[in-house]
């Protein structure tokens with residue numbers, strides 16, 4: 255029998271026992287719905303976690319430092335007697351080289367210094383931190399009052415709310431006002447001996463006028479080397495031009511070219527977490543030390559895979575029960591349609607035709623059950639989200655999405671539903687195919 | 699494939715020492731017992747015998763709905779006993795038309811859909827189906843009832859519909875198991891006239907099981923009498 259005729263006959267048979275087949279289909283739908291609801295929760299939580307984590311910038315970033323210069327350490331790191339690569343200082347040349355790597359979004363130093371600020375004539379001690387443009391995606395800036403920096407080198411500042419409370423009441427009133435940043439600038443001393451080698455540098459007090467444009471509640475995640483909570487944030491470019499005295503300046507002084515700037519560390523930000531491994535390898539080949547949280551993301555992925563698996567198994571149980579419904583319905587249909595099967599065979603139907611007919615009926619119930627099940631599961635997911643967000647809203651927390659039904663899940667759930675239905679249809683279909691037409695047609 | 703040479707004069711069906719046994723617990727039921735017979739193309743044969751004599755068993759074997767315990771059954775010189783179940787299905791689809799005492803129409807299908815069913819199973823092109831259905835329904839004179847369901851037809855009309863369904867695939871052999879058994883005698887005669895017409899105009903071979911000797915003598919060319927699974931007598935009607 256051709257596919258279209260098979261489908262027409264199957265549709266007719268399904269319609270003839272509409273109530274029973276609908277109930278069976280609803281059973282499948284409930285099974286699929288429970289699977290989809292479980293998985294959507296698993297995937298939703300995973301998305302939430304990885305979204306939060308990737309927004310910290312920790313997972314698509316590589317932290318680069320100069321290689322440790324201690325011979326004993328180097329021997330431990332590299333026990334083979336192969337010639338050691340020369341130790342490289344992390345300077346502007348290195349920085350440009352890092353910037354030239356593929357998939358690199360930005361390379362920037364960590365700039366963070368304690369200083370004094372003046373607001374409305376009063377001095378306050380605080381810690382200032384440079385913010386790279388790519389940090390904009392950090393969750394901390396999502397719920398900010400006011401706005402982010404208007405440009406990468408704007409003379410603007412964002413204050414942490416605790417500092418804002420110290421500066422003014424209400425804290426929001428600081429937005430638009432001026433804050434004066436006092437900092438110590440490092441100035442290289444001209445070489446006295448004329449040998450090109452600087453004799454050192456002097457520290458000169460300076461001031462920078464900044465306009466406050468925003469207030470944030472939470473701290474943005476720091477880089478790898480971050481410690482001490484900063485309260486005032488300024489664009490990284492601005493922070494770099496300040497040339498404030500940093501801790502590594504003392505070491506620079508001992509090098510051959512103190513006028514050449516070096517960095518303690520640089521953060522290399524990539525287009526995505528998947529690019530980290532290759533970039534990390536190339537950076538190590540350049541002679542720098544590189545660290546990333548790649549392994550942490552991997553084990554996080556593993557944890558969620560196991561979590562999803564368990565949710566999937568629980569969700570599938572209902573579908574397994576529903577498949578018993580299919581078997582029951584189709585076996586009943588064989589008993590009821592005994593004579594009809596006999597007639598079909600007498601008229602020329604092969605065993606395979608009868609088998610396929612039952613398969614198509616089982617598959618159709620699986621397909622319909624799958625579609626409705628995904629719909630119901632999606633609605634359950636929405637309901638879970640809704641409930642969660644009511645709870646969060648009561649606690650003044652921002653809304654989140656704890657469930658997600660991606661397209662692959664829709665396709666997989668419907669496919670799984672059809673597959674389970676076909677497996678369930680196997681026994682009834684082969685029983686129907688084996689039915690002896692002579693017995694079935696025996697005159698009652 | 700066949701073990702013996704075709705018999706001249708073109709046999710439609712040949713049975714060689716065909717046996718069909720049923721094991722019922724301790725006892726062996728010989729529903730067909732060493733039957734050998736040949737039915738020529740275009741013959742109209744009536745199969746007579748008392749209840750339980752094995753008439754339906756023999757008909758089902760010819761139809762390829764059942765397999766013999768031993769022996770060979772040739773339909774146009776192809777041995778059904780050696781066919782796979784798919785080949786038997788093809789044989790039922792293309793070579794055989796069957797009519798039953800109980801009509802056996804599908805109750806939820808219209809007359810037209812019932813008659814179309816064998817065409818679906820034989821994978822006949824859709825474009826051809828309508829005309830084939832019309833032709834078969836015309837032959838049994840039910841054209842006015844195409845959209846009726848079996849429950850809306852009289853017994854005679856239902857059997858005519860079943861006859862149209864048996865004819866629609868243009869088989870060469872028509873097998874009928876007590877086609878008039880559920881009908882009054884006038885309606886039964888209508889069916890018999892139709893069978894004769896089909897036999898004469900289409901040259902179709904007809905094997906009909908019946909209880910009623912007088913009717914068999916009126917319409918068939920040849921009477922075969924069975925008893926206890928064996929052939930008792932075989933002779934043409936003068």
Ligand SMILES: Nc1ncnc2c1ncn2[C@@H]1O[C@H](COP(=O)(O)OP(=O)(O)OP(=O)(O)O)[C@@H](O)[C@H]1O
Nearest residue numbers: 720722727728729748749750751752753754755756
């Ligand atoms: N499946 C079966 N199992 C056991 N015995 C069977 C089976 N089918 C048929 N028989 C036996 O085979 C014999 C022949 O049966 P069959 O149906 O061919 O008779 P029949 O001549 O068609 O009778 P009727 O005129 O009543 O239809 C009977 O004795 C019957 O009981």
Ligand SMILES: [Mg+2]
Nearest residue numbers: 753754755875
């Ligand atoms: Mg019988």
